[in-house]
Amino acid sequence: MLRKMFDVLEGLYSHLRSMGLVLKHTFAKRVTVQYPEEKPPLAPRWRGRIVLTRDPDGEERCVGCYLCAVACPVDCISLQAAEREEDGRRYPEFFRINFSRCIFCGYCEEACPTYAIQLTPDFEMCEYNRQNLVYEKQDLLISGVGKYPGYNFYNVAGLATKGKPKGQHENEDAPVDVRSLLP
């Protein structure tokens, strides 16, 4: 009888304790973020909306090498490379990302040899119409350098550009005159 009573009391105590511990949370610091008035903090590495960036000189970084398109596990990127008439610099004629397919894995950014394509900390890209999730070049191209300031592919590529002939690039020796080696 005594044991039974003790058992009931112990059970009752366990419930009161559970309820007390839950009640404690009523007075705890709020963790809910009042979105959309208040924005949740996003890490700099957060992989969200994809952008195309420009180099420090304001030119498009993308050279249309297609590496992002082939690296993409879900094939959501399509582009067409073209060459600029005045200096032969490559650029994408169109650049299209289908965000209804994109899984934001960041493989395109990792593959990009010019830091052109980058994922940014932005997730607010909902649409009522699925077709609006297909972003064209004008939706993707921003006028900044994004996460990688200072990098210009044409400064390290060893490719002669306007005002910078061969041999003037980073870590590059002057070109060898092959004919001078001839006997």
Add this chain to the structure above:
Amino acid sequence: MSTSTLTIAEELQERFGPAVFGVQETRDGIPTIWVDAASIKDIMSFLKSGVSDPYAMLYDLSVIDERVRMDREQHYHVASYTVFYHLVSFGRNEDIRIKVAPTGVTPAVDSITSVFPAANWYEREAWDMYGVRFNGHPNLRRILMPNTWTGHPLRKDHPARATEIEPFQLPDEKLQREQDAMMFRPEEWGLSRGTDEFDYMFLNLGPHHPGTHGLLRIILQLDGEEIVEAIPDIGYHHRGAEKMGERQTWHTFIPYTDRIDYLSGVMNNLAYLLAVEKLAGIEVPPRSQVIRVMMSELFRIASHLVWYGTFAQDLGALSPTFFMFNDREKILGIVEAICGGRMHPSWFRIGGVAHDLPKNWDKPIRDFIAYFPPRIKDYDNALMKNRIFKSRAMGIGAYNVKEAIEWGVTGPGLRACGYDWDFRKKRPYSGFENFEFDVPLAEKGDCYARAQVRIEEMRQSLRIIEQCVNNMPEGAYKSEHPLTTPPRKDRTMHDIETLINHFLNVSWGPIIPAGEAFFGIEASKGAYGYYLISDGNTMSYRTRIRTPSFPHMQMLPLLSRGVTVSDLLAILGSMDYVLADVDR
């Protein structure tokens, strides 16, 4: 260690003579023995009970379609299909792989369900995916695909994408056919409708039911409130991950692995990459090993928190779900800061990890290490010591060690019966031998014991994470091996030699040397592993994913006979499965 002086291959040779064809060289060093298909049942019985330290657990069973394999002439007795059996001996701490080559128009081999009951679902899956028949199987019907499906999806001649086949159409007669196929006929499931005196009640639990934690249908045959028979019907979450593994490059399959056990994030990457790295012979530098361990253990806690919250919810306690999801959110915040993603970070790479750790990475982790233990103590007091929780979980869904091994149970489910087996301790990988942690055990093997084990595991994982933070080695986060994909980015951006390598590896993909390797890890749900076959190509020839949830789910009928429906939900909750992990 083996007590016998003979290797297992020699022992088999001695016992079965000409029925044992030979031993195949594999990268993983698991003895891979080709045997005659006619004597598979005898050989299985011998391995299960005839040898010292027997191979007690059927770990995996599936098929390889050998028809278009580039390196096939190097192997023994190759027919169109190979059935492989992967067994584990706990006494020897060794695995064995038996391969047979069934022949004939419809390839067929004897079923081993009478030896290993766990083979039931595996053989059904093999039949479903490859059209290999298993003679003597009690119920050889499709398991993952719908019954109206034509063809066997994992065969090499089955299309992998919808764009390779005719556009989908649903004319009226097809709709009718599909509708008829959905009709529930108890006889088809081997259930009797009742006797002259009474009818059983059939309850269709799922595919959409909060208690099933995903797309799972359980057909319940009820006598009043009591379950007479429970039959899980799986396949609703089947996406053909193994098929995708044979179409993506070694590199671009990594994001797909995230989605197998979607609560364990990078832990999936780890199992896959350890198998790839074994094939390629890549040594991972110590810093990236420790980063990998740290992130995996964070995900173990995150996964266990989801389990804990939903389990409590299944037993009627709603508040803990919110508390625990909030704790998990803190972990995902750390994961976001380090990996950039949340549930699907796909952050590990062949030969290391994608980036080095960010600046001040240790601060949020140290905060979490300080924050979490008092919370878990609170939950212990509020839940584990609560009378209702105890009476709903104690003595429910119990099984013993023998049953667990018989049905292929691994992970916390096995340790909850008191069996000390943790792959992190027994076969340390990725540097786990350098960490101090205990393997929590419980005795009773019921729902409560499984909960106890997981809660203690969270504490141990926290211990491991703390050791990682305090002893993070300096050095490279990626290997120097040429197959590391992609190579180090800072070099890629400045020299053409690395850039060329980078181009090849991320476009065509790295060419992994031909060979076969299995690698299993201790994932949050149990033993999880990838059996990869490379025929010297940029894509895997065969990607077999051994998931823990599949055999666990198979055990459900055994646990739920004779209990009530509410107890079934407690059992489901305590099992901790993920439907994507069951169906792949």
